[in-house]
Amino acid sequence: xxxxxxxxxxxxxxxxxxxxxxxxxxxxxxxxxxxxxxxxxxxxxxxxxxxxxxxxxxxxxxxxxxxxxxxxxxxxxxxxxxxxxxxxxxxxxxxxxxxxxxxxxxxxxx
Amino acid sequence: xxxxxxxxxxxxxxxxxxxxxxxxxxxxxxxxxxxxxxxxxxxxxxxxxxxxxxxxxxxxxxxxxxxxxxxxxxxxxxxxxxxxxxxxxxxxxxxxxxxxxxxxxxxxxxxxxxxx
Numbered sequence: 001x002x003x004x005x006x007x008x009x010x011x012x013x014x015x016x017x018x019x020x021x022x023x024x025x026x027x028x029x030x031x032x033x034x035x036x037x038x039x040x041x042x043x044x045x046x047x048x049x050x051x052x053x054x055x056x057x058x059x060x061x062x063x064x065x066x067x068x069x070x071x072x073x074x075x076x077x078x079x080x081x082x083x084x085x086x087x088x089x090x091x092x093x094x095x096x097x098x099x100x101x102x103x104x105x106x107x108x109x110x
Numbered sequence: 111x112x113x114x115x116x117x118x119x120x121x122x123x124x125x126x127x128x129x130x131x132x133x134x135x136x137x138x139x140x141x142x143x144x145x146x147x148x149x150x151x152x153x154x155x156x157x158x159x160x161x162x163x164x165x166x167x168x169x170x171x172x173x174x175x176x177x178x179x180x181x182x183x184x185x186x187x188x189x190x191x192x193x194x195x196x197x198x199x200x201x202x203x204x205x206x207x208x209x210x211x212x213x214x215x216x217x218x219x220x221x222x223x224x225x226x
Contacts, residue, residue, distance in 0.1 A: 033213070033214070041219065042200065042218055043153065043200070044217070045215070048212045048213045087152050089152075097158055099155065100145075100152030103152045
């Protein structure tokens with residue numbers, strides 16, 4: 001089965017850095033996705049880690065440790081528009097069958 | 111390039127009724143996955159269609175069924191609606207079962223179903 005754990009809510013200040021953690025237990029692991037979802041909108045793809053280590057993409061970075069079943073999403077230079085839900089999703093070979101965590105709602109304050 | 115479109119965007123049904131939700135996949139995509147997202151939760155996988163065939167199903171009862179058409183658009187049908195079926199139903203397409211260039215799915219804006 002699958003078990004995914006991420007914090008329900010986080011609050012941070014504009015301009016700061018925030019790290020959103022995700023731990024997982026899953027069978028058939030083949031990589032981990034992060035998606036961003038603004039309230040009332042569709043999830044949008046942020047990152048995909050298949051190997052251990054840090055992947056950097058602009059203000060967003062994602063880290064994966066397969067042996068520890070652990071990932072985090074790092075958001076730098078926070079902006080108000082980063083207020084959204086962040087969904088962790090470990091995937092198998094068929095990346096259309098994702099198992100999502102409950103999501104972490106991030107609120108960025110001025 | 112047109113993205114994933116879903117219809118209707120909002121609808122209200124009563125318990126016991128049936129509903130059909132529609133999804134047009136992004137141009138060039140032959141794979142469609144459906145997800146149910148309850149308020150405050152992450153999306154839950156319902157099933158996937160690849161080239162008109164069901165290709166995997168999540169933990170949903172048989173009253174959740176679907177179709178994919180030759181143009182790769184898709185329908186989700188739910189019979190005998192229950193109150194707990196109230197949710198956002200998301201359709202996601204991809205150019206194959208392994209997703210886009212980075213393995214990603216492309217989601218539509220969803221259909222919000224309320225069951226009274």
